[in-house]
Amino acid sequence: MSSGLVRRGGGGGGNNSCSSIVWFRRDLRIEDNPALAAGVRAGAVVAVFIWAPEEEGYYYPGRVSRWWLKQSLAHLDTSLKSFGTYLVTKRSSDSVSSLIDVVKSTGATHLFFNHLYGHYVYFHFVDPLSLVRDQRAKELLTDQGIVVQSFNADLLYEPWDVNDDQERPFTTFADFWNKCLNMPYDPAAPTLPPKRITSGDVSRCSSDILMFENETETGSNALLARAWSPGWSNADKALSAFINGPLIEYSVNRRKADSATTSFLSPHLHFGEVSVRKVFHLLRIKQVLWANEGNIAGEESVNLFLKSIGLREYSRYISFNHPYSHERPLLGHLKFFPWVVDESYFKAWRQGRTGYPLVDAGMRELWATGWLHDRIRVVVSSFFVKVLQLPWRWGMKYFWDTLLDADLESDALGWQYISGTLPDGRAFDRIDNPQFEGYKFDPYGEYVRRWLPELARLPTEWIHHPWNAPEPVLQAAGVELGMNYPSPIVEIDAAKDRLQESLTEMWQLEAASRAAIENGTEEGLGDSSESAPFAFPQDIMEVDHEPARNHTTNLPRRHQDQMVPSMTSSFLRVEESSSSEHRNSAGDSRQEVPMNTNNVSQVHHIETVNQGGPPIIVNNNPQWFNNNLGPRNMDDTAESSSISRRDRDGGLVPVWSPSSSSSSEHFVGEENDLESTPSYLRRHQQSNQLLDWRRLSQAR
DNA sequence: TGCAGGTTACG
DNA sequence: GTAACCTGC
Numbered sequence: 001m002s003s004g005l006v007r008r009g010g011g012g013g014g015n016n017s018c019s020s021i022v023w024f025r026r027d028l029r030i031e032d033n034p035a036l037a038a039g040v041r042a043g044a045v046v047a048v049f050i051w052a053p054e055e056e057g058y059y060y061p062g063r064v065s066r067w068w069l070k071q072s073l074a075h076l077d078t079s080l081k082s083f084g085t086y087l088v089t090k091r092s093s094d095s096v097s098s099l100i101d102v103v104k105s106t107g108a109t110h111l112f113f114n115h116l117y118g119h120y121v122y123f124h125f126v127d128p129l130s131l132v133r134d135q136r137a138k139e140l141l142t143d144q145g146i147v148v149q150s151f152n153a154d155l156l157y158e159p160w161d162v163n164d165d166q167e168r169p170f171t172t173f174a175d176f177w178n179k180c181l182n183m184p185y186d187p188a189a190p191t192l193p194p195k196r197i198t199s200g201d202v203s204r205c206s207s208d209i210l211m212f213e214n215e216t217e218t219g220s221n222a223l224l225a226r227a228w229s230p231g232w233s234n235a236d237k238a239l240s241a242f243i244n245g246p247l248i249e250y251s252v253n254r255r256k257a258d259s260a261t262t263s264f265l266s267p268h269l270h271f272g273e274v275s276v277r278k279v280f281h282l283l284r285i286k287q288v289l290w291a292n293e294g295n296i297a298g299e300e301s302v303n304l305f306l307k308s309i310g311l312r313e314y315s316r317y318i319s320f321n322h323p324y325s326h327e328r329p330l331l332g333h334l335k336f337f338p339w340v341v342d343e344s345y346f347k348a349w350r351q352g353r354t355g356y357p358l359v360d361a362g363m364r365e366l367w368a369t370g371w372l373h374d375r376i377r378v379v380v381s382s383f384f385v386k387v388l389q390l391p392w393r394w395g396m397k398y399f400w401d402t403l404l405d406a407d408l409e410s411d412a413l414g415w416q417y418i419s420g421t422l423p424d425g426r427a428f429d430r431i432d433n434p435q436f437e438g439y440k441f442d443p444y445g446e447y448v449r450r451w452l453p454e455l456a457r458l459p460t461e462w463i464h465h466p467w468n469a470p471e472p473v474l475q476a477a478g479v480e481l482g483m484n485y486p487s488p489i490v491e492i493d494a495a496k497d498r499l500q501e502s503l504t505e506m507w508q509l510e511a512a513s514r515a516a517i518e519n520g521t522e523e524g525l526g527d528s529s530e531s532a533p534f535a536f537p538q539d540i541m542e543v544d545h546e547p548a549r550n551h552t553t554n555l556p557r558r559h560q561d562q563m564v565p566s567m568t569s570s571f572l573r574v575e576e577s578s579s580s581e582h583r584n585s586a587g588d589s590r591q592e593v594p595m596n597t598n599n600v601s602q603v604h605h606i607e608t609v610n611q612g613g614p615p616i617i618v619n620n621n622p623q624w625f626n627n628n629l630g631p632r633n634m635d636d637t638a639e640s641s642s643i644s645r646r647d648r649d650g651g652l653v654p655v656w657s658p659s660s661s662s663s664s665e666h667f668v669g670e671e672n673d674l675e676s677t678p679s680y681l682r683r684h685q686q687s688n689q690l691l692d693w694r695r696l697s698q699a700r
Numbered sequence: 701t702g703c704a705g706g707t708t709a710c711g
Numbered sequence: 712g713t714a715a716c717c718t719g720c
Contacts, residue, residue: 173711311711378711417711424711427712 019044019200020110027272029232032190034151035112046200062401064370070212075231085199091208105205114153117316156187159320172424177310190278235268250301258447266405315409326412329421336509338557339391355488358438361451370404438464
């Protein structure tokens with residue numbers, strides 16, 4: 001494996017300069033990579049990637065996402081070789097112990113890595129937030145005598161640096177983004193790649209071969225390489241191509257479902273192949289240029305594209321401030337929404353057999369390519385939540401499993417926005433009509449015809465509502481509704497009525513639970529303890545199933561936001577714990593941050609039958625995250641925060657603690673939430689506590 | 701210029 | 712559905 005061409009300093013050569021481990025994660029790039037730059041500055045570098053999908057718990061990456069990762073790592077390795085070293089790869093179920101192994105076998109004295117801000121669902125450590133895990137990694141390695149330093153490479157501004165006038169986190173996107181654009185200091189300017197990288201001593205550090213796909217998957221992935229070129233230098237080319245090409249027309253074209261006028265940067269950004277700060281930087285240059293030229297449309301385009309960058313930032317911001325946002329609605333009342341638990345609906349949606357052409361075209365494109373235009377993501381997810389009224393987390397999980405740019409933070413934000421569970425999200429009771437949206441995003445029906453060949457001969461007049469087409473028209477087009485293309489599985493009008501009823505029920509339950517709390521009737525209408533576990537059959541991906549129709553009565557409904565059926569292979573069962581256990585596990589012991597605690601008792605994963613995939617951790621009670629979160633090593637908030645502004649890299653990271661956003665009226669509904677006894681909102685009174693990581697690492 | 705009425709966008 | 716925005720009198 002060590003075919004390193006130019007292994008300068010290899011084989012014990014790093015005699016007087018120290019050797020650093022650079023831990024690559026979702027920052028698979030050479031350019032503008034602060035951790036790598038720090039390693040190069042310090043001396044010799046051992047570049048490491050650790051594949052530990054078990055640490056993603058429930059969110060094992062989907063097939064196409066793994067394909068991308070594989071290509072991206074190969075690309076990175078090739079680059080590193082040309083710079084003078086190569087990528088050490090490790091297969092692990094525990095990143096931190098693998099890091100320690102690498103430290104021992106290379107004699108490294110430093111570890112550098114870049115922050116992740118996302119959700120993190122690791123069974124052993126039980127943390128909702130990557131930063132918390134990273135802090136723990138830092139402490140363990142510091143105890144081993146390693147100097148550890150971490151950096152921001154993924155965001156324009158660290159989440160804890162963007163606050164309102166009262167130093168509280170924002171709860172709406174527009175305010176957040178406005179603040180970002182008007183910060184007193186610019187985002188750090190992107191840096192150039194190092195000139196060369198001196199390799200650390202990797203002679204005694206073996207690499208593992210990483211398996212990212214099985215044989216079937218290799219076949220399914222064969223076509224991806226035609227459309228996509230993963231890897232950081234390709235990402236850079238894609239960025240230039242977009243900025244010098246389609247960007248100027250972005251404001252005009254961005255709504256077309258079918259167009260190639262979006263940036264296609266999202267998978268590159270997800271894996272950190274391109275630095276968002278570089279994107280921002282180049283956009284600003286164009287913005288200034290076009291503003292000077294009086295090019296209004298160009299300026300507008302930059303602003304709009306910047307906004308989508310801003311949404312990505314905001315998704316990390318939300319994850320940081322609300323570590324459960326991938327699991328549960330940010331507005332508590334949605335917990336009482338009676339979701340329709342109907343797998344045949346779910347299946348029809350996945351297979352693109354809902355009877356609504358725009359939705360179906362989107363779902364088939366997603367399945368076939370792993371890609372979906374942003375507008376169509378909104379259409380299919382909105383249909384999922386509002387028309388089918390399926391639990392939003394199912395849809396989110398399906399996106400996670402199928403999207404090439406699957407990104408838990410962005411997708412959680414998107415689904416919550418669609419579900420109306422953000423203060424600035426869409427209204428609950430708004431149903432978008434796929435027929436009208438069809439003519440908006442795909443006015444000539446070209447997109448539908450591409451993905452639904454059975455409708456290809458239908459005239460544009462009827463393409464988005466074939467159920468209204470006269471029989472002779474259908475016949476001429478070879479369309480037999482209910483036979484080769486389904487009739488709508490749910491009528492929009494019926495969905496509207498049903499949605500109204502559900503919302504009424506939701507508000508009633510919410511009021512009742514509020515009343516129960518005020519009366520001290522503790523559990524009130526608590527739903528968690530009585531929601532039955534939800535098992536899923538294995539046939540989910542079959543293609544030839546005729547979706548069930550006309551479920552107008554007796555729809556199975558649940559009030560809890562169910563755990564997601566696994567799309568890949570698993571048959572899952574969740575064992576409930578008693579609600580008193582919930583309270584206990586959640587309510588106490590937050591001062592201590594036990595290290596290396598195996599909280600099996602809190603984790604209700606009982607049965608996972610799972611073919612070759614990673615162990616899947618199942619839990620439908622998000623509280624289990626809570627019990628070992630907590631501040632330690634706190635600094636004075638104000639002081640630390642001012643330091644962090646001056647010295648952005650490698651220094652300050654706050655210990656996660658719930659944000660103060662619940663004091664905003666927006667989240668007030670959650671405040672009295674009985675099921676979420678230890679609700680992150682309940683603990684909002686605390687502000688983010690800052691921890692000086694550098695202090696830890698300087699204890700050398 | 702000011703207002704009514706229509707249109708668009710909405711993270 | 713609402714609020715900002717545009718248009719025509």
